[in-house]
Amino acid sequence: MPGAQGRSPYPHVYGAQVPPSRPWTAGPPPGTRYDHLARTPLHRWWRTVFGTLAVAFGYLATSVIVFLVAGTIAVLAGVQLLRADLSFTDPTLGLALMLGSIALTLPVVYGAAWLFQRRPPGTLSSVAGRIRWRWLLTCVPVAIGAGLVSYAVLAVFYAVTDTGSAETFGWVGWEAFLAPFLVTLLLVPFQAAAEEYIFRGWLIQAFGAFIRTPWPGILLGAAGFTALHAYTDWGIIDVFVFGVLMGWLAVRTGGLEAAIALHVVNNIMGLGISAASGTLEDALQQGAVPWETLIGTGVQLVSFTVVVLWLARRRNVRTVSPEDTAKAAVSASA
Numbered sequence: 001m002p003g004a005q006g007r008s009p010y011p012h013v014y015g016a017q018v019p020p021s022r023p024w025t026a027g028p029p030p031g032t033r034y035d036h037l038a039r040t041p042l043h044r045w046w047r048t049v050f051g052t053l054a055v056a057f058g059y060l061a062t063s064v065i066v067f068l069v070a071g072t073i074a075v076l077a078g079v080q081l082l083r084a085d086l087s088f089t090d091p092t093l094g095l096a097l098m099l100g101s102i103a104l105t106l107p108v109v110y111g112a113a114w115l116f117q118r119r120p121p122g123t124l125s126s127v128a129g130r131i132r133w134r135w136l137l138t139c140v141p142v143a144i145g146a147g148l149v150s151y152a153v154l155a156v157f158y159a160v161t162d163t164g165s166a167e168t169f170g171w172v173g174w175e176a177f178l179a180p181f182l183v184t185l186l187l188v189p190f191q192a193a194a195e196e197y198i199f200r201g202w203l204i205q206a207f208g209a210f211i212r213t214p215w216p217g218i219l220l221g222a223a224g225f226t227a228l229h230a231y232t233d234w235g236i237i238d239v240f241v242f243g244v245l246m247g248w249l250a251v252r253t254g255g256l257e258a259a260i261a262l263h264v265v266n267n268i269m270g271l272g273i274s275a276a277s278g279t280l281e282d283a284l285q286q287g288a289v290p291w292e293t294l295i296g297t298g299v300q301l302v303s304f305t306v307v308v309l310w311l312a313r314r315r316n317v318r319t320v321s322p323e324d325t326a327k328a329a330v331s332a333s334a
Contacts, residue, residue, distance in 0.1 A: 025120050027129060032321040034254050035208030035217060037123040038113075048209045051116030055202055058108030066101040091281040092180045095271070096187065098284065103190035109197045124201040126255025127321045135253075135317055139261035142307045146262070147269045150300035157295055170277035180275040184268055192263035193256075199225040199243060200250045200259050218247035235289030238297050242266075245301055249308065254319035258308045266300070 026040040038048060070093075074081040080089050088094030110121035122129040171177075199221040207217030222243030229239050246259035274283035311317075 025114065025118050027120055028123060028321050030321055030323045032127065033208075033214075033319065034127055034251050035204045035214040037127065037321065038117055038119060038205045038209040040117070040119045042118045043209060045210070047117045048206050051112040052202070052206050054112045054116060055105075055109055055198060058112070059105045059198065062104040062108065063101040066097060066104065070097055087281065087285065091284060092183060094284055095180055095280065096183045099183070099187035099191040102194050103187055104194075106190060106194040106197060109194070109202050112202070124197055124205065124256070126257065127318055128255070129321075132255060132257055132317075135255070135312075135315075136257035136261055138311060138315070139258045139308055140265065142304055142311070143262040143265035146300045146304035146307070147265050149303055150296040151269070151273075153299045154292070154296035157292060161292075170279075172276065172278035176278065177275050180280050181272055184271045184275065188267045188271065189264050192267050193260050195225065195228070196246065196250075196256050196259045196263055199228075200247050201256055204247055204250065214247070214251045218244055218251070221247050230286040232288050234291045234294060235286065238289060238294060242297070242301065245305060249305065252309065252319065253312050253317055258304075258312075262304055 026042045028037045028040050032039065071081055081093075083089055088097075109124065113119055113121040113124055120129050122131075125131045203221040203224065204214060204217035207220070208214060211217070222240050225243040226236055226240045229235070231239055246262065249258045250256050271280070271283060274280045
């Protein structure tokens with residue numbers, strides 16, 4: 001054993017000096033914009049490429065696994081899961097499987113950020129390195145108000161033109177409504193958040209790791225988000241515009257909170273109205289959307305965006321990473 005002069009400063013290690021371990025993750029430098037948060041000291045081009053492939057594979061794998069498990073259970077139980085046209089025999093079960101399979105991709109995206117890009121997964125959420133819950137909860141009532149206004153405008157339009165109101169805003173009774181609505185309340189927050197983390201979080205930051213402007217990531221993220229849905233004609237425009245605006249808001253407000261709030265509220269309202277009117281099966285199939293729905297969507301998106309930007313400015317919502325982001329990332333991974 002060496003004497004006091006040669007003793008190592010590290011506990012229980014004598015002789016040779018052992019360097020301290022390097023933290024697995026590294027946070028972004030101070031003053032980094034949301035779409036550039038993947039530009040950490042550990043960034044390498046291949047990390048983002050392989051991470052993106054892992055996210056895409058994980059999304060497909062979770063969907064396949066969920067439906068294979070459901071199909072196997074249905075066969076063993078002697079229950080028919082699908083009709084000949086591949087539609088679900090039980091719309092509520094179909095709703096649960098569709099929402100659940102998407103929701104399960106949330107840990108996949110988090111894992112890709114940690115494993116491949118070696119950065120804190122919380123940097124997918126915002127420039128603060130986490131979900132800013134107070135800001136998220138501030139955006140929720142704004143989203144509810146914008147949704148109610150849009151449906152009110154649409155109802156007035158239907159009443160004046162005498163088109164579609166009875167089918168869109170019908171009522172099937174509590175017995176048929178309650179089960180799908182509870183499934184919606186339980187799973188939509190995770191499903192909507194997962195889609196935001198993939199198409200507004202991961203993709204925008206993946207492009208931002210190489211490109212200065214956020215627009216390629218915003219536009220391609222919106223295109224991927226649109227392709228995920230099965231809408232046609234006017235529905236394509238509806239979903240694409242929603243995706244573009246949510247991506248732009250993520251960059252402008254420094255995080256996904258506003259987009260998650262509107263996405264969750266929008267889906268709960270839409271699926272809730274479909275469940276209440278007995279048209280849930282049609283909603284799951286998506287397909288054609290009448291042009292009149294763009295009126296409601298326009299009112300919703302414009303009113304939500306204007307109020308959110310005003311609140312963000314008034315509350316000084318941070319849009320770049322703070323001084324302590326890197327320190328917090330190191331301490332969290334140590």
